[in-house]
Amino acid sequence: MDDYEAQLRASVFKALADPNRLRLLSIVRSSEGGEACVCDLTEPLNLGQPTVSHHLKILVDAGLLHREKRGTWAYYSMVPGAIERTTGLLESL
Amino acid sequence: MDDYEAQLRASVFKALADPNRLRLLSIVRSSEGGEACVCDLTEPLNLGQPTVSHHLKILVDAGLLHREKRGTWAYYSMVPGAIERTTGLLESL
DNA sequence: CACCTATATCGATGATTGTCAATGTATGTG
DNA sequence: CACATACATTGACAATCATCGATATAGGTG
Numbered sequence: 001m002d003d004y005e006a007q008l009r010a011s012v013f014k015a016l017a018d019p020n021r022l023r024l025l026s027i028v029r030s031s032e033g034g035e036a037c038v039c040d041l042t043e044p045l046n047l048g049q050p051t052v053s054h055h056l057k058i059l060v061d062a063g064l065l066h067r068e069k070r071g072t073w074a075y076y077s078m079v080p081g082a083i084e085r086t087t088g089l090l091e092s093l
Numbered sequence: 094m095d096d097y098e099a100q101l102r103a104s105v106f107k108a109l110a111d112p113n114r115l116r117l118l119s120i121v122r123s124s125e126g127g128e129a130c131v132c133d134l135t136e137p138l139n140l141g142q143p144t145v146s147h148h149l150k151i152l153v154d155a156g157l158l159h160r161e162k163r164g165t166w167a168y169y170s171m172v173p174g175a176i177e178r179t180t181g182l183l184e185s186l
Numbered sequence: 187c188a189c190c191t192a193t194a195t196c197g198a199t200g201a202t203t204g205t206c207a208a209t210g211t212a213t214g215t216g
Numbered sequence: 217c218a219c220a221t222a223c224a225t226t227g228a229c230a231a232t233c234a235t236c237g238a239t240a241t242a243g244g245t246g
Contacts, residue, residue: 001115001116001119003112003116006112006113006115006116006119007112009112009115010109010110010111010112010114010115013106013109013110013115014110016103016106016109016110016183017103017106017107017109017110018103018203018204019096019099019100019102019103020099020204021103022094022099022102022103022106022186023094023096023099025186026094026099026186029186037222037223038222038223038224039221039222039223047204047205047206048205048206048207049222049223049224050205050206050207050208050223050224050225050226051204051205051206052223053223053224053225054204054205054224054225055204057224069212069213069223071213071214071222072212072213072214072221072222072223073213073222073223074222074223074224083183083184083186086183087180087183087184090109090176090179090180091176091180093115093118093119093122093176111233111234113234130192130193131192131193131194132191132192132193140234140235140236141235141236141237142192142193142194143193143194143195143196143235143236143237143238144234144235144236145193146193146194146195147194147195147234147235148234150194162193162242162243164192164243164244165191165192165193165242165243165244166191166192166193166243167192167193167194
């Protein structure tokens with residue numbers, strides 16, 4: 001594996017390397033409709049809204065979460081196949 | 094997922110969240126005999142020996158690598174089932 | 187014992203990161 | 217328009233981390 005490929009894969013695991021981000025993914029995935037807005041996520045994590053938005057951005061940038069704005073709300077949902085794609089990064093090490 | 098479980102899982106992904114550590118796993122896994130010593134690993138990564146030892150320790154602490162000392166050398170190999178266990182951490186999010 | 191080699195540990199340093207308070211932006215409502 | 221709400225962005229700070237040079241440890245060899 002060359003350095004470029006290693007950095008690419010590491011960037012995904014970096015997004016997963018925080019307990020609060022793992023909890024965000026878990027909550028989004030188990031939410032009804034498979035989506036949740038920021039206001040639903042601040043309270044269970046006991047974090048401020050800017051911090052939650054920051055974590056969500058990292059997960060979106062990593063290709064794990066999808067962001068869709070409807071009205072005033074921003075709804076986050078899992079990117080289809082993201083988990084499988086990530087496990088593939090491990091299995092093909 | 095509670096905070097404790099999230100921290101436990103995040104600690105594994107933290108070990109994977111570095112390109113050089115991913116390359117270490119890749120090299121160890123593809124080495125003949127499934128093991129490699131530190132001296133085989135410093136050159137392909139272009140890192141100093143203390144830095145490589147440091148990364149290896151992190152991978153051992155995460156339960157991904159196994160360390161076996163034979164003579165002056167320390168041989169590192171994948172922990173059997175470690176990859177599968179880690180992908181399980183993702184699939185059960 | 188003295189010496190060399192392989193590896194681990196320590197201390198320091200620059201870079202990255204998680205968090206918060208404050209502020210900005212955009213959408214909806216009266 | 218004025219105001220409230222939901223969210224994003226900015227700036228700052230403390231904590232963590234990756235890396236290196238120096239040093240310690242431990243095993244092998246003469």
